[in-house]
Every structure is written in structure tokens, then in C-alpha cells.
Amino acid sequence: MRIQIITAGTMGSVAPYTGLGHRLFAEGHDVEIVTHAKFSDVVACCGLRMRALAADPFEELLDAHARLRGGLRAPLAGLRFVRATERAAVSLVDGILAGVDLKADLVLLSAITAPLGRVVADYHALPSMGVFLQPDTPTSAFSPCTTAWRPPGHANRLRGHVANALLDAVYAGANRELHARLGLAHRSTHRLRVARERAGWPIWHGFSPSVVPRPADWRGGLGVAGYWWPHECADWQPPALVTDFLAAGPPPVFVGFGSMMPGDPGRLAGLTAEALRRAGLRGVVQSGWAGLSVLNDDVITVGPIPHGWLMPRMAAVVHHAGAGTTAAGLRAGVPAVPVPVLTDQPWWAERLTRLGVSPGVLPFARLTADRLAAALRRATGEPRFARRATELAARLGLEDGAGAVARAVAERGR
Secondary structure (H helix, E strand, C coil), X not given: CEEEEECCCCHHHCHHHHHHHHHHHHCCCEEEEXXXXXXXXXXXXXXXXEEECCCCCHHHHHHHHHHHCXXXXXXXXXXXXXXXXXXXXXXXXXXXXXXXXXXXXXEEECCCCHHHHHHHHHHCCCCEEEEECCCCCCCCXXXXXXXXXXXXXXXXXXXXXXXXXXXXHHCHHHXXXXXXXXXXXXXXXXXXXXXXXXXXXXXEXXXXXXCCCCCCCCCCCEEECCCCCCCCCCCCCCCHHHHHHHHCCCCCEEEECCCCCCCCHHHHHHHHHHHHHHHCCCEEEECCCCCCCCCECCEEEECCCCHHHHHHHCCEEEECCCHHHHHHHHHHCXXXXXXXXXXXXXXXXXXXXXXXXXXXXXXXXXXXXXXXHHHHHHHHHCHHHHHHHHHHHHHXXXXXXXXXXXXXXXXXXX
């Protein structure tokens, strides 16, 4: 089959699809990933074709969020963030219109691209399927992932519908633009979502049922596949700086905020160094989009390094709790100190605590050297966190999330 995977966003919104795409390629399919041009090297190492989206608005969006954190120092930041979010959605219209392959046998759409991509796929009579990294279907089993985690309760379904209504509003302008470009009568994003549910549009979710079990009240066609682990280039080698540092002492702590830009990088770097010193721990700091840089006898700073290689060599991981980084930490089998910044991150951070692999959530807004040091002492000093992390990693190792999707694709092709 000729298959397209269309995704947009940050590295965490792209990397898991390299693993899924590589598995489909290994099953004999012709696979193309449609995403931002800056990820061309990531896609190329999988042996897959790539088609670049026309625009990449997400750096502007994250920068607007960083300004929003400035509070009174940036009084227009809130308005900038709202407008940047709307522009990010609208800018996807050109990319998806140009990116969809009219000869595709199947179009796989991420949660970010699905509201627009499914309209285009239907317009061209192309079969499509959702491949989401987060759940977006209302359920009583848990609260929506864009809100704080709440335990089972009927109110969660209402919260889920409210959260989806807000998300639909973000896509409203983009949806109007898309329908106009296609010459279609306008249908609201909400109506499209309702139609998607009534039609039983299939969606596979790329997280583990051991982490978020499939809700019993979900409709048919919604599956929890298991994680799609990012594909790692076969010829990749770790930098000598890192291997030498690891060999020179006990396992360090990983600290990274991925594609987040949470405020002053100098302040965050200084806070990180002080917390590690107070906890008596060595550290590997990943610079990321935040531009962190810490370097002393006990801490090094690194650029992009596959989490699948680095995290298992750590004593604990400190991260923003994005879906992909959360998955990598769980796979590594080490305790976590989640420091969420925005969107679904507080939700995943709370899951880590409830799973028993973390001593608790440390919101970025409350991050201090004292609090981070205290959390690290608990994460590395109380054996129960490491024990639970090891147990859960063993369960994840038995799953085959990409294989579940590959089997579903094979069924559709028969």
C-alpha cells in the first residue's frame, strides 16, 4: 500500500511516527511522512520518503507562550499567544492541501493534522485513519488531557466535551479557509467532529494500555496500540564527551525540556546546576529549544541525543512531561521528576505520579532549586520509584504498538 503519515508540531509530535513509519515500511508498504522540513534528517534515517509542509508555525507559537509567561512584563503576550495559535492552525491549510498524495491508498493523521486532513482526504475519496499520541475522545475514565488529571467520574465526559469545543474553536478559522479553498459548503469543526464519531472513524492511540488503559465507555474503532518508539539511525554513535562522562562516575540525572522555551535560559540553567549540587548528583543537561547550558565537573550539556540510548543510563530524568519524552522515560525504567509547562504536560506528569515512578509533579511555575533538589533526592533515594519504573518498563517491552497499527493497516488493505 501507498501510505502517508501527516503530522505537525515539535520533535515530540514527529519522532514517534518515524518508528511507526519504519515498521510499515518493513511490512512492505511504500511510506511517506509529511511534516516540517527541519525534520528531514530524522525521517531520512528511517529510509522513508518525506514531503515538507509549506509552513512551520510552531516555533512562533512556543515563543508566544514564553512571552505569555512574562506576565505583567508582557501585557500583550496573552493576545499574541491566542493569535499565534490561530495562525498555526490556518498555516496548516496550505501544507495539508499541498501535502496530501492523491495516489495514496491510506492517509494516517496525527491529532494536530486530523481536523483538516480528514476533510481533504474525504474530498479526494482517500481512506484515512487517526494515529494519535494523546486521547481526545470524552470518557468518564479520566479527564481530558488538556486539563489536570482527575480520577474516574461522570463529570469527566462533560469536561471532555468542553475541552473539545475549545479545541474546535482554535481550528475554526482554518476550517473556514479550507472549505473555501475546496469549494465546499462550510461545516463547523464541531459538526465535523460529530460526523467523525458517528461514522466510527478509526483511531489508534500510540500510548501503552499499561500507562492509560482503554476506557470501557469508548466506542468501537478506538484502539490503544502501545507506544510507537522513534526509529534510531543504525550508524549513530554517542559523542565521546558523553561516554567519557558516563564512565567517570555514578549514573547522572537527565535534565531536558525538549521543544519548550520556558523563560530565561540562564536562570533555568543556574537553578538546575544548584539543584544537582544540593542533591549531590551528577547531571546531563540537554540544551533543547530552551538553550540550556551548564558545564562544571559534575554536569555536561549535550545537544540532540536519542532518548532511547541516553535515558536508560540515567539515575532519574527531569523533563517537561511531553507525551514523547514521558514515554521515553517510562521505557528507560528510571524514576521521573516531571516539570510540566503547558497543554497536555500536567496530565502526563500526574500519570507518572499515579503510576508510582515519580515522587510528584513539580509545575514549572513553582520550580526552584530547593524544590528540584528535594524531588531529586526522593526520586533517586527511595527505592520504590526505581523498582516501580523497572517493573513498568518490563511490561512496555512486551508490547508492540507499531505492530498493532501495521496489522490494522493490513486488514484495511484486504
